[in-house]
Amino acid sequence: MDPIIETFAITKKYGSNTAVDAIDLTVERGEVFGLLGPNGAGKTTMLSMLCTILRPTSGTATVNGYDILRQDSLVRRSIGIVFQDPSVDADMTALENLRMHADLYSVPVSEQKARIEEVLELVRLEEKADAFVSTYSGGMRRRLEIARGLLHYPKVLFLDEPTIGLDPQSREHIWDYIRNLKKREDMTIILTTHYMEEADRLCDRVAIVDRGRIVALDKPQDLKKGLGGDTIVFGTSDGQALRDLLLQSRMAESVQIRNGEITAAVGNASVLLPRIVEAAAGAGIHIEYIHISHPDMNDVFIHYTGRDLRQEEARERFGRLAMMKRRRSR
Numbered sequence: 378m379d380p381i382i383e384t385f386a387i388t389k390k391y392g393s394n395t396a397v398d399a400i401d402l403t404v405e406r407g408e409v410f411g412l413l414g415p416n417g418a419g420k421t422t423m424l425s426m427l428c429t430i431l432r433p434t435s436g437t438a439t440v441n442g443y444d445i446l447r448q449d450s451l452v453r454r455s456i457g458i459v460f461q462d463p464s465v466d467a468d469m470t471a472l473e474n475l476r477m478h479a480d481l482y483s484v485p486v487s488e489q490k491a492r493i494e495e496v497l498e499l500v501r502l503e504e505k506a507d508a509f510v511s512t513y514s515g516g517m518r519r520r521l522e523i524a525r526g527l528l529h530y531p532k533v534l535f536l537d538e539p540t541i542g543l544d545p546q547s548r549e550h551i552w553d554y555i556r557n558l559k560k561r562e563d564m565t566i567i568l569t570t571h572y573m574e575e576a577d578r579l580c581d582r583v584a585i586v587d588r589g590r591i592v593a594l595d596k597p598q599d600l601k602k603g604l605g606g607d608t609i610v611f612g613t614s615d616g617q618a619l620r621d622l623l624l625q626s627r628m629a630e631s632v633q634i635r636n637g638e639i640t641a642a643v644g645n646a647s648v649l650l651p652r653i654v655e656a657a658a659g660a661g662i663h664i665e666y667i668h669i670s671h672p673d674m675n676d677v678f679i680h681y682t683g684r685d686l687r688q689e690e691a692r693e694r695f696g697r698l699a700m701m702k703r704r705r706s707r
């Protein structure tokens with residue numbers, strides 16, 4: 378165990394609203410660590426405190442061994458930050474942006490050229506280095522932000538919603554870069570996201586954040602495994618017979634019949650399915666189709682928070698759309 382971040386009952390209150398509620402958290406060196414939660418859960422606030430942008434109301438944290446309250450400039454020198462709001466200058470070229478940042482972080486002049494080339498290559502923007510950022514796509518700007526966040530070789534890179542607002546292809550690209558970064562020795566990455574797939578595919582460990590608290594924390598596969606098993610849906614006209622068979626043989630933990638389909642909660646579907654099919658054939662039960670689903674991060678989220686992140690996302694998108702329509706019709 379080699380913790381690079383430790384928080385001690387870290388808390389942020391805005392009046393009576395507790396945005397981050399006494400969180401104790403340890404992040405290990407070299408991890409890609411995700412904070413997953415809906416809008417307003419407290420993810421950005423948590424990150425901002427760790428980056429020394431915001432001061433906690435109470436509690437504290439150490440980053441790379443430095444206290445965020447007493448050693449903020451040492452913390453800042455240890456970290457790279459890529460936040461939601463774009464902060465690269467669109468009226469400058471990528472190269473100019475990176476040079477300015479290198480000066481700001483006192484990267485030795487003799488090393489600047491090589492480092493700038495290195496980070497541009499990492500995010501595959503070498504050929505666009507002399508183009509004005511105003512001509513970049515959203516995904517390219519985000520990649521440039523990541524390059525800039527890396528320029529001074531931070532020990533910890535903070536990424537706040539790294540792929541928000543990007544199309545699926547750009548999102549995949551950013552994921553590739555993050556995976557690449559992970560391979561770089563000694564680098565720890567903390568990211569916030571409200572995309573479950575992102576948390577699942579990128580992160581070594583995920584903390585599910587809800588209303589300022591961490592309600593679950595583990596490796597994505599263990600969070601899913603913790604829900605206890607798979608679901609098998611059978612299409613059959615012999616629903617009642619299949620239901621009785623599944624329950625009597627104890628191959629399913631619970632069974633529901635809905636719209637001519639049987640939904641069975643089982644342990645490990647790939648182990649049980651051949652046995653179920655054989656038993657059903659033996660009992661003369663005709664199965665038309667089978668669909669297996671494994672629990673995903675949304676199921677994990679529902680389990681721990683009682684809410685559906687996917688629905689919240691859709692509602693939010695719908696809300697934004699309605700707002701845009703209202704504006705347009707004015």
Ligand SMILES: Nc1ncnc2c1ncn2[C@@H]1O[C@H](COP(=O)(O)OP(=O)(O)OP(=O)(O)O)[C@@H](O)[C@H]1O
Pocket residue numbers: 391394395396414415416417418419420421422423571
């Ligand atoms: N400057 C502020 N003043 C007052 N309240 C704030 C401020 N910043 C955040 N909050 C509140 O703190 C809570 C946590 O917000 P935060 O931005 O950390 O959530 P989040 O999980 O990062 O969500 P998002 O993805 O929307 O940024 C919310 O209730 C928010 O309204």
